[in-house]
Amino acid sequence: MNYIATIGEREIKVTVEEVGVARYVVTGDGKGHLVDAHQVQDSVWSILYGTNSFEVDVQRRGDEYEVLIDGDCYKFTLMNEQLKALSRAGGKAAAGKALVTSPMPGKVVKLLVAEGEEVKSDQGVIVVEAMKMENELKSAVAGKVKEIFVKEGEVVESGAKLLLVE
Amino acid sequence: MFRKILIANRGEIAVRVERACREMGIRTVAVYSEVDRHALHVRCADEAHLIGPPPATESYLVIDKIIGVAKQSGAEAIHPGYGFLAENPLFAERCEKEGIKLIGPSAHSMRTMGSKTLARKTVQAAGVPVVPGTVEPIATEEEVLRISKKIGFPVMLKATAGGGGKGLRLVKTEGDLHSSLRMAKSEAKSAFSDDSVYIEKYIENPRHVEIQILGDRHGNYVHLCERECSIQRRHQKVIEESPSVIITPGIRAAMGKVAIEAARAARYEGAGTCEFLVDQDRNFFFLEMNTRLQVEHPVTEMVTGVDIVKEQIRIAAGERLSLRQEEVKQTGHAIECRVYAEDPDNNFMPCPGLITSLRTPGGPGVRDDSGVFEGFEIPIYYDPIISKLVVWGKDREEAVARMKRALNEYVVTGVKTTIPFHIRVMNNRHFLEGNFDTNFIDRVFFPEERERELPHFEVAVIAAAVQLYLGERKRAIAARPVGTGEPVSMWKYSGRPGMPKIL
Numbered sequence: 001m002n003y004i005a006t007i008g009e010r011e012i013k014v015t016v017e018e019v020g021v022a023r024y025v026v027t028g029d030g031k032g033h034l035v036d037a038h039q040v041q042d043s044v045w046s047i048l049y050g051t052n053s054f055e056v057d058v059q060r061r062g063d064e065y066e067v068l069i070d071g072d073c074y075k076f077t078l079m080n081e082q083l084k085a086l087s088r089a090g091g092k093a094a095a096g097k098a099l100v101t102s103p104m105p106g107k108v109v110k111l112l113v114a115e116g117e118e119v120k121s122d123q124g125v126i127v128v129e130a131m132k133m134e135n136e137l138k139s140a141v142a143g144k145v146k147e148i149f150v151k152e153g154e155v156v157e158s159g160a161k162l163l164l165v166e
Numbered sequence: 167m168f169r170k171i172l173i174a175n176r177g178e179i180a181v182r183v184e185r186a187c188r189e190m191g192i193r194t195v196a197v198y199s200e201v202d203r204h205a206l207h208v209r210c211a212d213e214a215h216l217i218g219p220p221p222a223t224e225s226y227l228v229i230d231k232i233i234g235v236a237k238q239s240g241a242e243a244i245h246p247g248y249g250f251l252a253e254n255p256l257f258a259e260r261c262e263k264e265g266i267k268l269i270g271p272s273a274h275s276m277r278t279m280g281s282k283t284l285a286r287k288t289v290q291a292a293g294v295p296v297v298p299g300t301v302e303p304i305a306t307e308e309e310v311l312r313i314s315k316k317i318g319f320p321v322m323l324k325a326t327a328g329g330g331g332k333g334l335r336l337v338k339t340e341g342d343l344h345s346s347l348r349m350a351k352s353e354a355k356s357a358f359s360d361d362s363v364y365i366e367k368y369i370e371n372p373r374h375v376e377i378q379i380l381g382d383r384h385g386n387y388v389h390l391c392e393r394e395c396s397i398q399r400r401h402q403k404v405i406e407e408s409p410s411v412i413i414t415p416g417i418r419a420a421m422g423k424v425a426i427e428a429a430r431a432a433r434y435e436g437a438g439t440c441e442f443l444v445d446q447d448r449n450f451f452f453l454e455m456n457t458r459l460q461v462e463h464p465v466t467e468m469v470t471g472v473d474i475v476k477e478q479i480r481i482a483a484g485e486r487l488s489l490r491q492e493e494v495k496q497t498g499h500a501i502e503c504r505v506y507a508e509d510p511d512n513n514f515m516p517c518p519g520l521i522t523s524l525r526t527p528g529g530p531g532v533r534d535d536s537g538v539f540e541g542f543e544i545p546i547y548y549d550p551i552i553s554k555l556v557v558w559g560k561d562r563e564e565a566v567a568r569m570k571r572a573l574n575e576y577v578v579t580g581v582k583t584t585i586p587f588h589i590r591v592m593n594n595r596h597f598l599e600g601n602f603d604t605n606f607i608d609r610v611f612f613p614e615e616r617e618r619e620l621p622h623f624e625v626a627v628i629a630a631a632v633q634l635y636l637g638e639r640k641r642a643i644a645a646r647p648v649g650t651g652e653p654v655s656m657w658k659y660s661g662r663p664g665m666p667k668i669l
Contacts, residue, residue, distance in 0.1 A: 001635050005627045014627060016635040024635070026628045037632045042523040042579035045629050054622070056629040057579065066511060067626035070574065071589025073511040074626035078634055105518050106546050130516040131507070131550040155546070158519060 002081040013081070098141040102160045106130035108150050111163075117145045119165055126150075126162050139165045167483050168192055168242045171269070173207070174232045175247030178537030178553055179459070180207035183245045186475035195239045197232060199225035201545040206537050213239055220547045226250045229257050236266050243267040243482055245475075249549065252458040253280060269482040270436050271457050278432040279455040283326055283364065285432075289452050292431035294424045297369060297443065297451040303362030310347055311340070313365050320368040323347060325354035325361075332357040336368055369451065371603040372443040374398070375410050376456075377425035378466045380477055381434050386487045389422035390466045390474070391496045395441075397591065399514070399607045404584070405591060406462035407501045408469050411562065411600035412448060421450055422491075428455060437463070437478045461504065461554065464535060468500035468558040498558055499565040503573065503588040505553040507544050510587035518544045522580030527572035531558040531565075534576075544581060552583065562600070566592055590615060 003014045005028070015027040024035045036048035040055075047054040057068040067074040079087070110127040113119055124136040125145070146166040150156060171187050172195040173180045180196065184207065187194045196211035201220040208214045215235040218225035225231070227250055236244055244266055246252040258273035270276075279285045287301050298317045303326045304310050314321045314337065323346060325333025333354030335346040347363070355361040378390040394410030395403045413421070425440035432455070439460050441453040463474045472489065480488065508514040524540040536553035538544065544552060557572055559565030570592040576585050591597050594611055602610070 001638065003631050003634060005631070007623065007627075012627065014631045016631050018635075024632055026631060028624065028627060028631075033628070035628055035632065037629065039633075041525065041577060044523075044577055044579060045633070047625060047629050049625055049628065054625050054629075055574075055577070056625065057577075058629050058633050060630070060633070065626075065630045067630055068586055069622045069626055071586040071593075072620045072622065073586060074620060074623055075511070076623075076627065076630075078627070078630050080634070080638065103512075104516055104546075106516070130518050130546045131548065133516050133550070135515060 003078055004081055004084045005076050005078045007076045014078075098139060098143075098165050100125060100137055100139060100162045100165065102128055102137070102156045102158060102162055104128070104130050104135075105158045106135070106156060108152055108154045108156060108162070109134055111148060111150075111152055112136075113145050113148075113163075115145050115148055119143065119145060125165070128156065128162075137162065141165055167485075168267070168479065170195060170239065170241045171479070172197065172232070172236045172239065172241035172244045173211070173247065174226065174244050174251055175249070176202055176205060176207050176226060176537070176548065178535050178551060179247035179249075179461075181210050181537050182535055183247060183475055184210045186473060186479065190476060190479065192479070195235065195241050197226070197235055199547075201547065204542060206539055206542070215239065220545060222250065222547065229254075229260055232257075233260060233264055233266070237264070241266070243269055243479075245269040245478070246458070248458050248461055253456075255280065267482050269478050270459075271432075271434050271438065275432045275434045276457045279434075279438075279457050282324075282454070285454060286452075288431050289424075289428040289455075292427045294428045294431075294452045295450065297366045297453070299366035300364045303364055307344065307347060310363075310365060311343060314340070314343065317365070317367045320370070322366045322368045323350040323363050324366060325350065325358060325363055327354065327358035327360040327362070333363065369443045369445050371605060372396075372445055373410070373412060373602075374403075374441065374453075374604050375413060375421070375444050375450065376439050376441045376460075377421050378460070378463065378474070379422075379425050379429050379434075379438050379440065380472075380474070380481065380487055381426075381429050381436065381438070382481045382487045383435050383484065384486055385430075387426040387429055388487060388489060388491045388494055389425050390470050390472055390494055391418060392421060393439075393460075393462055393465055395462065396602055396604045397597070397607060398604050401604075403462065404504050404607070405502065405588065406465050407499065407562075407565070408465045409496055409499065412444065414448075417448060417450070424452070428452060436481050437474050461551070462502050464533060464554060464556040465500040465502045468533065468556060469496045469498055470494055471497070498560050499562045500556060500558045501565050501569050502554050502556045503569065504551055504584070505555055505576070505578075505588075506550040506584045507552050507581045508550050508584055509582035510584050511582075514584070515582075516546075516550050517582040518546045518550075519581045520544075521578060523577070524579075525575065525577040527555065527575035529572070529575075531568050532572045533557070552578075555588075566598060 001016050005012045017025045025032050026035050038046045040046045045056045047056050059066045063077045063079050106128040109129045113125045119139045121142040122138050125139050126137050143165045146164040148163045149161045170193040173183050184194045193212045196208050196214040197217045198208050199220050217231045251257040255273040255276040258268050261268040320338045323335040335350040337346045350363050351361040373396045375392050381387040393406050393408045395406045397405035439456045442450040444450045507517045520543045526534050533556040538552045557568040559568050573589045
């Protein structure tokens with residue numbers, strides 16, 4: 001199976017081929033490596049890369065990955081090659097519309113905008129508090145606040161829809 | 167000795183106090199809010215009482231409720247831990263009135279040390295060096311200028327009623343004085359309805375070094391040497407160690423002596439900490455006294471062998487200190503890393519939530535003071551601290567290596583933690599050399615980190631690709647038409663244009 005990893009500006013084609021129980025040949029940048037991979041603890045994998053042993057915590061949000069190895073965080077996107085091609089062909093249907101969601105469980109302390117209000121890209125729109133820390137969340141796009149899904153004082157779960165900017 | 171102690175706290179510090187009580191054969195009474203029924207401090211206690219809804223202002227901070235539980239359960243003493251009611255003189259007074267022993271200093275000592283100007287006055291009178299400046303509020307601009315010239319620029323203007331960084335202004339030169347004074351006064355006025363300010367000399371690139379003291383009601387005092395607390399992020403300590411690389415035996419003895427003088431001046435009883443700023447020429451100045459058990463007390467325990475919580479309990483019960491100054495020995499080196507439920511790779515965003523799996527470190531010289539367990543859901547209402555990882559080594563080099571090793575063994579999933587941040591600090595050249603001050607993390611470490619090249623990108627991408635591949639395969643099998651007999655190769659499905667959407 002072919003994948004495209006995007007690290008910053010750079011794209012790398014990665015091929016995964018299953019060659020045995022939990023054993024794979026992974027080819028990246030044209031070089032093939034034998035990899036022995038076991039999911040050992042929730043999101044944590046034990047990877048034998050050649051004979052080198054790594055503990056790797058793989059976190060994924062959509063196509064975006066954050067991988068922890070030895071205390072370092074590797075951020076990149078990874079997509080199936082075909083899907084990547086499809087998404088390119090389809091263009092950016094979602095552009096100009098953005099849902100602001102809560103990145104963590106917490107309490108809505110303050111709404112900084114009202115429905116119908118014009119906001120700029122990167123403008124703070126809502127404040128969510130967790131663990132005595134207030135976090136201002138921003139709109140990813142410029143536009144009009146279409147809908148607000150929460151009230152001040154409301155306790156929200158991680159990923160909860162807060163408001164829609166269009 | 168007490169037979170029963172109430173612990174007016176939660177999380178790791180409540181568990182820490184319960185451990186001491188258990189070892190002393192004292193029964194423990196826990197209090198908990200509605201979200202803390204499953205919390206470790208409830209599970210580790212002999213008795214537990216519900217005290218109200220999740221917000222601390224309706225549970226852990228309500229004096230009447232805590233006192234009510236103490237009376238109902240027959241607890242003779244209350245340990246407040248740190249935070250919550252620990253430095254609240256009203257609580258101390260109420261305990262005194264109700265005949266319940268608060269494990270900590272008197273309301274009088276708390277008041278003396280709680281006010282910045284009163285603390286300055288009190289310790290200065292006892293011969294303790296404070297940051298040069300004034301003690302009384304200053305009336306006129308001429309006066310401010312005269313004093314600033316005398317102590318030398320740069321100076322800090324501070325609101326007398328200050329706190330939280332409000333009404334604070336750094337004045338680098340005489341030319342800036344007029345506008346800075348105006349701003350400090352107006353900020354102080356709006357924040358505290360009191361526009362009086364005082365002046366302190368600004369100590370450039372200071373180290374933060376503190377002295378742990380113990381005092382009993384019979385007038386005996388000892389100090390348990392220093393803790394180096396300069397590794398701070400946004401003025402919050404994150405890594406502490408003992409000894410400090412800049413403290414010589416001579417300076418240690420001098421700082422210990424003045425810390426004891428400061429405690430004596432406030433008629434201090436129990437465990438307390440005097441914080442000092444140390445300048446580049448190793449002059450030290452009293453900053454403030456914390457009238458409670460400190461978060462970072464374990465590093466002192468590791469190098470002195472003194473169980474500070476047990477000492478607190480014995481002192482509160484009226485016993486004499488169990489050791490004399492000449493018996494205090496600082497052996498080896500200890501480091502503590504505060505593990506917070508925050509994401510160091512997304513601007514330290516708080517990450518409350520369910521701990522889906524946990525592997526704690528072990529092996530020689532490792533201590534994990536934790537308040538959580540696998541399956542615990544970290545609530546949104548309280549401090550993000552989940553554990554303190556502490557190590558001991560025969561010297562600093564071994565302690566740092568051991569900390570790095572222990573951090574690498576520590577695996578928490580479900581929530582992000584600051585463990586990766588600590589590993590990076592342990593690898594930093596300046597930290598290894600002991601070359602840092604209180605601005606190190608924000609001004610040196612973070613900029614260096616942004617430039618650092620990461621060594622294992624290949625492994626990271628490989629692991630992610632294998633995970634993605636297995637996820638796709640699983641979905642392809644699940645989406646297989648039912649009853650077609652022969653197992654169908656996943657390749658067939660994943661190769662089709664209409665393959666299951668994986669996003």
